[in-house]
Amino acid sequence: MVRTSPSFSKKSANPKHRQNRTARETTVMREITALSATAFAKALFAIEHPVIFTHTHPDGDTVGTAAALAAAYRATGKVAFYASEEPLPERLAFLMEKTPRTECFDGLVRIAVDVASPVQLGRYAEKVTDGTGFALMLDHHEVGEPFAPYFLIPGASSAGEVLLTVLEEAEKLGILTLTREIAAPLYAAISSDTGCFRFSNTEASTHLAVAKLLSFGIDAADINHRLYESKSRTQIAAEGLTADHLRTPLPHVAGVLIPRAMRESLGIPLSDFETAIDVVRSLAGTEIAYVIKETDAGVFRVSLRSTGADVSAVTASFGGGGHVRAAGCTIRVGSIEAAEDMLLEKIKKAL
Known part of the structure; x- marks a missing residue:
């Protein structure tokens, strides 16, 4: 169990490769279990009927991470849904073309990605306290309030980079094989939260992660065009x-x-x-x-x-x-x- 502490641990001044990072202590209102990447991967893919929640005002990181996780479930023969308080921005809709949205959660197990605190779930925050709750949460923010067993890399470039760490563990366990369909939305997630790799959260580990994703033959130019250069009137x-x-x-x-x-x-x-x-x-x-x-x-x-x-x-x-x-x-x-x-x-x- 995680001890209560005054704040998320801040990122080290000497950044390490993402695979050497571990889940760390966080500010909590109650004790919540922090999971290793291996334990999180096992728990994640033990879920048969998942629904993946984005945060309110969805951005490219939360949408891309949710889309990649849904693709990973499809790779294991399962159907995943997603839930978002608002419709996705038009420029991000392409990421969820193969993943159905739902507001009916009967029989579905809830997972939150890129959500640091219940307040970021909007009206779905009531699910945290109504007795049904969330099974798992994955995040990268330094400040927040965990509300479910979680895997967290504070200060990582994006939730997408954190999910890649988990999926690599799942691959080692023989649960799935990473594919181009998984790699493309992961790239979109990382590109989005780093401002196309311009922001200060872009580290050597970020580029190493992206290099792996590019090796699957994804069309990075098209993804970045959709994210940054294709806009409605x-x-x-x-x-x-x-x-x-x-x-x-x-x-x-x-x-x-x-x-x-x-x-x-x-x-x-x-x-x-x-x-x-x-x-x-x-x-x-x-x-x-x-x-x-x-x-x-x-x-x-x-x-x-x-x-x-x-x-x-x-x-x-x-x-x-x-x-x-x-x-x-x-x-x-x-x-x-x-x-x-x-x-x-x-x-x-x-x-």
Whole structure:
């Protein structure tokens, strides 16, 4: 069993190859079992009828990891479903073409990928406490609240890289053989969370993992084109709207507010603002970038990125989590301006 500790262990200053990493201690509300890669692989493929949950506001890492796990189940002759609180962004839908979505979980065993805390499950968080629960969770975030037996590599580039470690163990155990169908969404997951290998979470081990995936003959150019260069008109409009409303309330801090009324009046879905944070962080001289999106009345989703400051400490103060340089949370308050004021007070302390 895992002992209670004040926070996730931070990534070592001397990174090691991902295969030498192990599950580590985490902040927990209750004792939850940390599994080795081998034990996790055995438990994962002992499940006959899996449903794989992504986090809210699904990105390429959670979707790619879920798609790869579903493909791995298909390779063992099983059918896996996926569950997501919202429809997938249009640009990520290709990853789930062979995996059916469901909201009926009778007879299915729940697995969460790239989900650090129950709050990231959205309305499905009630499944954590309603007595049915989750069987397993796989993650890579340094800050969070485990809610099921888990395999965790804090600070790994992506959940996709963590899943590759597990699938390699499964292959050693003779459970499955890695295939091109599994490798392609894993590549998409890793590429997505590393910003196509531009972000600081890209290490030597990340490139070694990707080299293995490329050896299966996947079309990396097509995957990256779909992830970064193929956009709908409304997503382009969302990025233009973001650029038009950029604000710099503090030195080296840039952000944008996306009120619900504004995006709805323009007919732009919330999912099309997924890349808004990339527009904000591209402003020259920005050290901390933020996007605040109003999802419902009084509910504001915050995304943060930094070039060095610990933004996970900022989001943790609002019950969120993430990584040192990329984190998120939800703020519940009366107005989007009030949410920004609360956020900026915490950002000032992080600078």
